Amino acid sequence: MKFGVVVFPGSNCDRDMQDALQNDLNQEVTMLWHKDKDLSMFTTDDCIVLPGGFSYGDYLRCGAIARFSPMMQSVIEFANKGGKVLGVCNGFQVLCEAGLLPGVLLRNANQQFISKNIYIKGLGSNQALKIPIAHGEGRYYADEKTLDALEANGQVIYRYCDENGNINVNANPNGATRNIAGIRNANGNVFGMMPHPERATSEALGNIDGKIILNALLINPDSTLVKTSAELVNF
Numbered sequence: 001m002k003f004g005v006v007v008f009p010g011s012n013c014d015r016d017m018q019d020a021l022q023n024d025l026n027q028e029v030t031m032l033w034h035k036d037k038d039l040s041m042f043t044t045d046d047c048i049v050l051p052g053g054f055s056y057g058d059y060l061r062c063g064a065i066a067r068f069s070p071m072m073q074s075v076i077e078f079a080n081k082g083g084k085v086l087g088v089c090n091g092f093q094v095l096c097e098a099g100l101l102p103g104v105l106l107r108n109a110n111q112q113f114i115s116k117n118i119y120i121k122g123l124g125s126n127q128a129l130k131i132p133i134a135h136g137e138g139r140y141y142a143d144e145k146t147l148d149a150l151e152a153n154g155q156v157i158y159r160y161c162d163e164n165g166n167i168n169v170n171a172n173p174n175g176a177t178r179n180i181a182g183i184r185n186a187n188g189n190v191f192g193m194m195p196h197p198e199r200a201t202s203e204a205l206g207n208i209d210g211k212i213i214l215n216a217l218l219i220n221p222d223s224t225l226v227k228t229s230a231e232l233v234n235f
């Protein structure tokens with residue numbers, strides 16, 4: 001399986017993602033420039049990653065301009081063909097702006113940029129994973145009908161929790177509705193999350209919990225992106 005990491009002007013987690021995938025997860029990675037559009041070297045078993053950062057300076061709204069880049073037109077086609085796409089932080093914002101995932105990311109409830117370790121847990125698991133966040137607009141919001149549908153379809157992949165795996169308001173760093181930290185689309189091939197797994201993939205960084213999440217991309221036999229955490233922890 002190959003990975004393509006898209007670089008926008010203002011991306012700042014693209015090299016972290018490349019390093020995590022190449023050196024900590026031993027994957028083949030190609031860097032992709034926002035002005036290009038060729039994805040012909042990838043099959044739908046491969047994965048395109050939209051990394052974190054401040055694409056186009058966060059002007060207008062985070063991700064609102066990146067969504068119109070030439071490469072994103074190809075990524076939208078790729079996703080609609082069933083290709084795997086992962087967006088982390090700014091990448092998640094771009095996926096919502098592009099309409100590949102429902103909902104939006106609003107300014108954090110406390111109106112401040114938040115950079116710290118938090119805990120999340122995956123669908124069907126009680127294991128709390130420690131992962132860093134670093135964002136100003138990370139408060140996931142969707143209307144009640146959309147949220148109910150996401151939950152009914154098992155599309156809420158990660159929620160903020162405390163270190164014991166309890167989901168409560170104190171464990172929610174940004175005011176996200178229903179503590180949502182990450183979702184996937186109905187087809188299960190497009191995945192977005194605010195926390196940064198690529199910042200937690202090696203002992204040198206003091207945390208390998210992010211490896212559990214990124215491993216989910218590599219092991220998936222049925223071409224959906226995410227396993228439940230119960231399956232992930234067996235890695």
Ligand SMILES: NC(=O)CC[C@H](N)C(=O)O
Nearest residue numbers: 052053089090135136137
């Ligand atoms: N780390 C990031 O990707 C930050 C995303 C975006 N610039 C924000 O502040 O919300």
